[in-house]
Amino acid sequence: MMNHAAASGAAAAQAAAAPYLVVNNVEVIYDHVILVLKGVSLEVPKGGIVALLGANGAGKSTTLKTISNLLRAERGDVTKGSVEFRGERVDQLTPNELVRRGVIQVMEGRHCFAHLTIEENLLTGAYTRNISRRELAADLERVYHYFPRLKERRKSQAGYTSGGEQQMCAIGRALMARPQLILLDEPSMGLAPQIVEEIFEIVQDLNTKEQVSFLLAEQNTMVALRYAQFGYILENGRVVMEGTAEALRENEDVKEFYLGLSGEGRKSFRDVKHYRRRKRWLA
Amino acid sequence: MTFFFEVLIAGLLSGMLYALVALGFVLIFKASGVFNFAQGAMVYFAALTFVGVGEKLLLWLGWAPGSFASFLGSLLVTLAAMVVLAILIERFMLRGLVNQPLITLFMATIGLTFFIDGLAQLVWGSNVRGLDIGIADEPVIWLLDSANMLVSKFDLTAAAIAAILVALLSLFFQYTKTGRALRAVADDHQAALSIGVPLERIWVIVWVAAGVVALVAGLIWGARNGVQYALSFTALKALPVLILGGFTSIPGAIVGGLIIGASEKLAEVYLGPYVGGGIDSWFPYIMALAFLLIRPEGLFGEKHIDRV
Numbered sequence: 108m109m110n111h112a113a114a115s116g117a118a119a120a121q122a123a124a125a126p127y128l129v130v131n132n133v134e135v136i137y138d139h140v141i142l143v144l145k146g147v148s149l150e151v152p153k154g155g156i157v158a159l160l161g162a163n164g165a166g167k168s169t170t171l172k173t174i175s176n177l178l179r180a181e182r183g184d185v186t187k188g189s190v191e192f193r194g195e196r197v198d199q200l201t202p203n204e205l206v207r208r209g210v211i212q213v214m215e216g217r218h219c220f221a222h223l224t225i226e227e228n229l230l231t232g233a234y235t236r237n238i239s240r241r242e243l244a245a246d247l248e249r250v251y252h253y254f255p256r257l258k259e260r261r262k263s264q265a266g267y268t269s270g271g272e273q274q275m276c277a278i279g280r281a282l283m284a285r286p287q288l289i290l291l292d293e294p295s296m297g298l299a300p301q302i303v304e305e306i307f308e309i310v311q312d313l314n315t316k317e318q319v320s321f322l323l324a325e326q327n328t329m330v331a332l333r334y335a336q337f338g339y340i341l342e343n344g345r346v347v348m349e350g351t352a353e354a355l356r357e358n359e360d361v362k363e364f365y366l367g368l369s370g371e372g373r374k375s376f377r378d379v380k381h382y383r384r385r386k387r388w389l390a
Numbered sequence: 391m392t393f394f395f396e397v398l399i400a401g402l403l404s405g406m407l408y409a410l411v412a413l414g415f416v417l418i419f420k421a422s423g424v425f426n427f428a429q430g431a432m433v434y435f436a437a438l439t440f441v442g443v444g445e446k447l448l449l450w451l452g453w454a455p456g457s458f459a460s461f462l463g464s465l466l467v468t469l470a471a472m473v474v475l476a477i478l479i480e481r482f483m484l485r486g487l488v489n490q491p492l493i494t495l496f497m498a499t500i501g502l503t504f505f506i507d508g509l510a511q512l513v514w515g516s517n518v519r520g521l522d523i524g525i526a527d528e529p530v531i532w533l534l535d536s537a538n539m540l541v542s543k544f545d546l547t548a549a550a551i552a553a554i555l556v557a558l559l560s561l562f563f564q565y566t567k568t569g570r571a572l573r574a575v576a577d578d579h580q581a582a583l584s585i586g587v588p589l590e591r592i593w594v595i596v597w598v599a600a601g602v603v604a605l606v607a608g609l610i611w612g613a614r615n616g617v618q619y620a621l622s623f624t625a626l627k628a629l630p631v632l633i634l635g636g637f638t639s640i641p642g643a644i645v646g647g648l649i650i651g652a653s654e655k656l657a658e659v660y661l662g663p664y665v666g667g668g669i670d671s672w673f674p675y676i677m678a679l680a681f682l683l684i685r686p687e688g689l690f691g692e693k694h695i696d697r698v
Binding site for chain 2: 177201206212214221223227231232234235277284
């Protein structure tokens with residue numbers, strides 16, 4: 108186990124320069140008329156945590172669904188651009204084929220199987236893998252190791268667990284597929300700050316110990332930029348800014364628009380000049 | 391008292407057959423949240439195909455109907471037909487309706503009902519036929535001797551077959567990987583899709599399972615009442631069973647079936663004379679209505695889990 112981890116660690120260093128997930132100038136249209144993404148390009152390096160930031164309706168979820176190909180089930184169409192994972196075009200694959208290649212999405216709003224127990228939820232996550240009972244049990248233990256709370260509630264129906272537990276269940280379920288890249292959509296939604304912190308700590312743990320890469324869509328810019336190494340800011344279906352997490356945290360505009368801070372620290376909305384609040388990077 | 395038990399047992403046994411039909415509905419409802427109106431038509435289709443193939447076997451190979459070879463041959467061909475039907479339904483109906491409102495799917499199954507009925511009659515003709523599956527409808531001797539009760543051997547065998555089928559399906563749903571995936575799809579299509587469960591394959595499996603149940607139900611009902619268009623509607627007897635037992639529960643379908651079967655026979659015998667008989671055709675629906683007021687999700691139905 109240790110050897111394996113060390114080996115893949117070395118491979119990670121080697122592959123760091125090579126592109127891992129590459130989204131290239133993607134345009135998405137819903138229902139044949141609504142243009143949602145207007146040419147989004149981004150990259151996730153192997154072993155990285157990349158944050159995709161932006162307000163409601165900016166196109167974060169759509170970007171993730173474009174990559175995981177859940178879009179087609181929602182009447183969305185990729186009309187331009189390409190998605191590549193480890194050098195292979197993946198935009199025409201079904202979600203099933205993508206999961207088998209190691210890309211899995213944890214959907215916004217958890218989406219646990221409400222009538223299945225937590226443990227059954229996790230087991231379903233291994234659907235795409237043909238493994239023995241013993242391997243399955245070992246993988247289950249591995250998930251419980253990261254989410255001890257889930258072990259306590261393993262026999263409860265997922266629908267009756269708390270929001271935080273459901274989010275953990277959703278991430279744990281994805282882990283059961285042994286993914287290399289998890290597309291994590293709004294993990295902080297509707298959760299208490301303490302739970303959000305707990306979940307992000309686990310994400311970071313998974314990233315360092317299991318070499319799982321993350322593409323993270325978040326509205327909670329502050330937290331996301333603390334755990335990610337790189338960030339993209341989306342607005343109206345376009346990437347309007349990108350940079351290392353540190354650079355974005357220090358950027359004046361980001362501070363004002365997304366972190367609610369400005370040079371003088373926090374200030375009241377009454378003092379904010381109107382025209383400045385209306386400013387958009389790409390009008 | 392012997393008479394009471396005779397009626398009760400006859401009721402329970404026929405209830406088992408209702409349960410069998412109800413089971414087909416439960417399977418599809420569990421996996422796709424749709425009330426499959428076409429289940430009755432599938433029962434008719436299966437029974438008619440079975441009889442039709444039997445006739446052809448007699449014509450071409452000289453296998454007598456009722457013989458083991460003929461039974462097995464017809465069974466296999468009909469099974470294959472049900473599988474093909476399931477694949478076609480998935481390919482041409484369900485796939486195009488992914489993510490549509492449930493009412494759209496429901497309407498589609500109503501259309502499917504008429505299509506399957508028509509298809510069956512087009513291929514095999516619409517005249518009423520008998521169906522022989524080799525079990526005589528005569529009283530069980532030892533029960534007659536020991537307790538002086540008349541219990542039909544046919545009903546008893548049919549109930550046993552239904553019970554075995556139900557047990558197998560319950561185990562399948564509860565303990566296999568595919569069964570778990572089926573329940574997962576029933577809960578949340580999108581989430582199932584997101585973790586790589588191929589919905590197309592799941593739907594084919596469910597419709598094949600419902601087809602097999604329809605085949606067994608078709609054989610038993612057909613052998614009892616003859617293979618005729620009315621078979622398509624006996625399936626509607628499953629409706630009160632489902633309301634009683636819950637749409638999503640396999641044990642619910644059984645218990646519901648038993649309660650409906652027993653109560654309609656008892657009501658017919660003991661209450662019937664006061665109102666001029668014929669109770670058993672509407673009594674189950676009255677029970678279902680009453681039940682809807684008291685416990686709308688049924689005895690064993692899944693409660694809708696709502697977190698706020």
